[in-house]
Amino acid sequence: MADMLEADELTVARGGREVLRLERLVVREHETLVVLGPNGAGKTTLVQALASLIPYGGTLRFRGELVRDSLAYRRRIAVVFQRPLLLDRSVRENAGLGLALRGVAHDDRDRRANAALARLGVAHLAERPAWALSGGEAQRVSIARALALDPEILFLDEPFAGLDAPARESAIADLARAVRDGGATTVLVTHDRDEALSLADRVAVLIAGRIRQVDPAESLFVRPVDPEVAEFVGVENILPARVQASDDELTRLLLADHVLEVTATPPAGEMFPLVGIPPDDIVIARETPATSARNAFAGRIVRVEPIGRRVRVVLDCGFPLVAHVTHRSARELSLRAGDDVVASFKATTPHLLARYRRG
């Protein structure tokens, strides 16, 4: 895939304080790049800088050309913000607003606006005034307004943040389909890991104004580069360990007094790495399971707490361990604080991190 947008040494300052600094970030043609980060990480600032909506330092290249004329550049992209920001007009007029600003003829504008509204499943609302829409409908219209432009890059700044869970899930599904069908290059900013997993080809993790890791979604969530990224992407178990032995196939680690076998190799020269164990990949059972899992630890349940669709089980195995199980599993196993259980996971599950972040 060709590079569509290249940001080099991009910096943004506010009130004399640097709030964003990127060495380099590339958006490839036809990909969906998700910028994932906690609140206050600078995600919105990054989108606004990449869309040339705010002053920035460094260079921005679009299709290899330096962005000099912001207006001409902005007329080739589209941005959807956290709030719909619709005008006091009909839904169709709102969907066609960007086209009207570009001088597109009325008939063509209506045709493209209707098509975009249909892609987001809100074509039936075209005649309604914008004020009569629900939050979810309004946000769909704002996405349709962006898609109607057939942008070369579509920037989405947490567009589902204000929606309730069912509306968000359905909007994400529709957006994923619309983006896939249109083949648009997309940059989506979010703090929601599920959104990132649903939509991303690659994920860039932004923490405190710096990009810490850019990787395909599937490897980022299992191979975060440092403890902060690991923690943010949901690897709750980051435990200090000592390398006992390592060969081409297996690394043996000491975790408290327990031996852990992993297929990951320790970071170069690191004898005291951190072990990251995704809670979703840990199996809880009443007895040691007869499976291929190489690592099984007896432990006592400290706490059981529901977290949305999962149940978080905090264990004491001689070292703290957190596992996520389904509500059904928790019910079937009758998991309660004080119960003795066995936690197991495969040797391929853990990954090893350098104890101190490099760079």
Place this chain on the structure above:
Amino acid sequence: MDLILAGISEAAARLVTLDPDVREATSAALVVSGSATLISIATGVPAGAWLGLSSFRGRELVLSLVNTGMGLPPVVVGLFVAVLVWRSGPFGALDWYCTRQAMVVAQYLLAAPTVAGLTAIAIQSVDPMLRLQLAALGATRGQTLAILVREARLPILTAAMAGFGAVISEIGASLMVGCNIKGDTRILTTAIALDTSKGEFGSAFALAFILLLLVFAVNAVTTWAQQRRRPL
């Protein structure tokens, strides 16, 4: 009590029969105040929009001056305009003293700061993120300004109504520069004052009723504008 009842009865008769004096004063008031308001809108809305959107050194001072203008005493404006159009004044050659033109100028000076000041507030009250959204949609500065004015049209309508409400009810400036000439510069307020001083309460009541009706209409439009729902 009889005096009041007789006055109301005569007022009703004058309204029903479309009394020429009442008709002339109403017509003159609408022409003068309507013209002054229209000119205030034509100049005050762009000026207010610019003030609302721009950032320059001294902007707060300009806004303070505009806000001060919103509370200008009509007699002071009347004095100022009378001096300007007095026969030996700087614009004496226009021969506008005791004319509707002078009244329009005086009322314009009273209405324009109100229209400009409230327009600036209306524009500032539009969601700042909307400006960013319009920029993201590829709007030029001119397109952005036009859309923001259109989005703020109801508060701007309120500003215009406030301007009209201020001048249709004022008497000092109009009396001083219009001279209250029957059939020409006599408007509702000056006619009410004159009729009351002569004890012609029937005519004064009829004129007052029409004035109240106009003020009510202005407030009804303003209330409607304020109660409209806004999009997300």
